[in-house]
Amino acid sequence: xxxxxxxxxxxxxxxxxxxxxxxxxxxxxxxxxxxxxxxxxxxxxxxxxxxxxxxxxxxxxxxxxxxxxxxxxxxxxxxxxxxxxxxxxxxxxxxxxxxxxxxxxxxxxxxxxxxxxxxxxxxxxxxxxxxxxxxxxxxxxxxxxxxxxxxxxxxxxxxxxxxxxxxxxxxxxxxxxxxxxxxxxxxxxxxxxxxxxxxxxxxxxxxxxxxxxxxxxxxxxxxxxxxxxxxxxxxxxxxxxxxxxxxxxxxxxxxxxxxxxxxxxxxxxxxxxxxxxxxxxxxxxxxxxxxxxxxxxxxxxxxxxxxxxxxxxxxxxxxxxxxxxxxxxxxxxxxxxxxxxxxxxxxxxxxxxxxxxxxxxxxxx
Numbered sequence: 001x002x003x004x005x006x007x008x009x010x011x012x013x014x015x016x017x018x019x020x021x022x023x024x025x026x027x028x029x030x031x032x033x034x035x036x037x038x039x040x041x042x043x044x045x046x047x048x049x050x051x052x053x054x055x056x057x058x059x060x061x062x063x064x065x066x067x068x069x070x071x072x073x074x075x076x077x078x079x080x081x082x083x084x085x086x087x088x089x090x091x092x093x094x095x096x097x098x099x100x101x102x103x104x105x106x107x108x109x110x111x112x113x114x115x116x117x118x119x120x121x122x123x124x125x126x127x128x129x130x131x132x133x134x135x136x137x138x139x140x141x142x143x144x145x146x147x148x149x150x151x152x153x154x155x156x157x158x159x160x161x162x163x164x165x166x167x168x169x170x171x172x173x174x175x176x177x178x179x180x181x182x183x184x185x186x187x188x189x190x191x192x193x194x195x196x197x198x199x200x201x202x203x204x205x206x207x208x209x210x211x212x213x214x215x216x217x218x219x220x221x222x223x224x225x226x227x228x229x230x231x232x233x234x235x236x237x238x239x240x241x242x243x244x245x246x247x248x249x250x251x252x253x254x255x256x257x258x259x260x261x262x263x264x265x266x267x268x269x270x271x272x273x274x275x276x277x278x279x280x281x282x283x284x285x286x287x288x289x290x291x292x293x294x295x296x297x298x299x300x301x302x303x304x305x306x307x308x309x310x311x312x313x314x315x316x317x318x319x320x321x322x323x324x325x326x327x328x329x330x331x332x333x334x335x336x337x338x339x340x341x342x343x344x345x346x347x348x349x350x351x352x353x354x355x356x357x358x359x360x361x362x363x364x365x
Contacts, residue, residue: 022193022194022197022200023199023200023203023343026200027343034325038325042167043166043167043170043171043174044170044174046167046171046174047170047171047172047173047174047175047178048174048178049215050079050171050175051174051175051178051179051182052178052211052215053215053216053219054075054076054078054079054175054179055179055182056216057071057075057078058071058072058075058179061074061075072176072179072180075179076172076175076176076179079172079175080172083172090242090246093242094242094243094246097240097241097242097243098240098243100240101239101240101243108272111272111273111275112272114275115271115272115275115276116135118275118276202342203339203342203343206338206342207335207338207339207342211335214334214335214338215331215332215335217302218252218253218302218331220302221252221294221298221299221302222249222250222252222253223249224298225248225249225252225290225294225298226245226246226248226249226250227245227249228290229241229244229245229248229249229287229290230242230244230245230246232286232287232290233245233283233286236279236282236283236286237279238269238270238273238283239269239273240269244265244266244269247262247265247266248262248266248287248290252294253330253331254318254330255311255314255315255318255334257315257318259291259295263287266283266284266287267284270283270284313337314333314334314337317333317334317336317337318330318333318334320333321333321336321337
């Protein structure tokens with residue numbers, strides 16, 4: 001009985017507000033839909049995310065006195081142009097370089113042995129021939145296993161012909177209608193909620209600001225960092241510049257960890273191509289400058305509102321949501337963690353005044 005009284009008191013204390021129940025139901029329903037129908041609804045959800053990214057451009061065009069219909073049309077045409085460029089130019093280039101890297105693995109192993117021999121000559125008291133042979137054999141075995149499965153793994157990530165056609169057709173259609181009818185769709189959704197909803201409004205406003213700032217900023221950051229890395233590595237003559245540019249660009253999705261992890265392939269390719277030389281130092285210095293400019297200049301410019309989350313919280317969110325939803329989970333890990341924090345901060349407490357008291361104006365003395 002005592003246990004039931006404790007549970008009943010906890011429920012009354014935290015769920016006496018009607019809005020709290022609505023909020024819990026909305027979150028649970030959203031997670032259930034993503035868990036059960038996420039794969040089926042992936043084209044529509046992808047269109048929703050892309051439309052959210054593009055609505056900022058629509059608002060800017062409208063602010064410049066462009067009619068709404070024309071603003072939507074121009075934004076949609078820009079999206080189609082970028083999609084065509086990605087499919088016809090960037091995708092095939094990255095694919096060719098990945099295949100070239102896989103085909104060049106035997107030569108890379110030979111080059112790795114030469115670099116290791118240089119180490120034994122430079123540091124004979126610390127590195128022996130036997131250690132070098134062990135390292136090279138281990139690396140050769142791992143690279144051999146990787147080369148046999150890398151292309152197959154990449155092909156598994158590409159949807160079949162029917163799935164690809166569904167994405168090609170449904171994603172642009174979804175983007176167009178989400179952009180065109182976003183106000184009517186939002187009005188319909190809000191009609192399902194109670195008219196008096198201060199808690200839901202507070203959480204919704206905070207999440208709209210955070211999502212708008214984070215998602216669009218992160219997308220622009222990926223484009224800028226990836227493009228600058230590709231151009232820099234191409235100018236420096238580094239092999240597989242497009243593939244490495246994509247890896248460095250995508251790495252910004254994972255705070256703290258991404259930049260450290262992607263340093264390994266960049267350093268490995270540069271070392272195997274140039275050896276212990278001045279060119280290797282130039283490549284790694286250029287890469288370090290790109291990372292420094294990204295963290296100290298680009299990020300403060302793009303993200304007008306800092307995400308007030310502890311680094312450990314961010315890492316846990318990336319691991320948890322990435323494990324649940326893969327790339328999309330990593331991409332939205334910080335906004336989802338911010339959503340949890342916003343709900344916690346806005347949740348009604350037992351000592352909070354009732355909504356009527358919060359809304360009532362102060363009476364004159």
